Amino acid sequence: MAYPPSIQKLIDLFSKFPTVGPRTAARFIFYLLKLSKEEFDKLISSISELKNKIKICKLCFYPFEGEGEVCSICGDQTRDRSLLCIIEKESDLTAIENTKKYKGLYFILGGTVSTLKKADIEKLRIDKLKERVKSPEFKEIIIAINPTTEGEATTLYLERTLQSLNKKITRLGRGLPVGGELEYADEETLSSALESRK
Numbered sequence: 001m002a003y004p005p006s007i008q009k010l011i012d013l014f015s016k017f018p019t020v021g022p023r024t025a026a027r028f029i030f031y032l033l034k035l036s037k038e039e040f041d042k043l044i045s046s047i048s049e050l051k052n053k054i055k056i057c058k059l060c061f062y063p064f065e066g067e068g069e070v071c072s073i074c075g076d077q078t079r080d081r082s083l084l085c086i087i088e089k090e091s092d093l094t095a096i097e098n099t100k101k102y103k104g105l106y107f108i109l110g111g112t113v114s115t116l117k118k119a120d121i122e123k124l125r126i127d128k129l130k131e132r133v134k135s136p137e138f139k140e141i142i143i144a145i146n147p148t149t150e151g152e153a154t155t156l157y158l159e160r161t162l163q164s165l166n167k168k169i170t171r172l173g174r175g176l177p178v179g180g181e182l183e184y185a186d187e188e189t190l191s192s193a194l195e196s197r198k
């Protein structure tokens with residue numbers, strides 16, 4: 001039997017979330033239906049606050065709350081402003097920060113590409129990245145993209161694209177398992193990959 005339209009509509013919306021398919025989406029909806037009025041209202045207000053309170057840092061593209069146009073990392077003058085680390089997504093920044101071994105700045109690329117088709121590449125922040133890398137303060141650009149097949153293709157593309165900007169370009173060194181993702185690596189592995197960058 002088909003779901004009532006208001007349930008089906010939400011399943012369609014939740015199915016668009018990363019890694020969520022229709023079955024998981026349906027489980028989410030039935031979970032929502034079981035919530036008390038209070039819990040439900042709290043969830044709804046948290047979601048509306050998200051759009052109202054969160055700003056995206058104009059330098060690294062990390063979401064933040066507060067005054068100004070840049071996040072607390074980009075605005076922190078005690079960090080090593082000669083290093084720029086390119087990562088795929090927000091959770092990779094958190095993973096690297098958790099190692100407490102990296103004191104430079106970041107740039108969130110916004111994804112990876114499996115092919116070098118124009119349409120795919122346009123999904124990444126390549127123009128913004130080039131502009132950022134050009135900033136004279138940076139002496140080293142660290143490409144810290146996940147060592148997956150797509151990540152490798154993206155790293156090669158970035159190395160080629162950034163080459164002409166005459167900066168030292170390094171990538172994460174040993175330790176990270178092939179096909180693995182930064183956010184799932186333990187802190188020690190990620191620290192050693194950062195330290196052994198080449």
Ligand SMILES: [Zn+2]
Pocket residue numbers: 057058059060061062070071072073074075
């Ligand atoms: Zn920032």
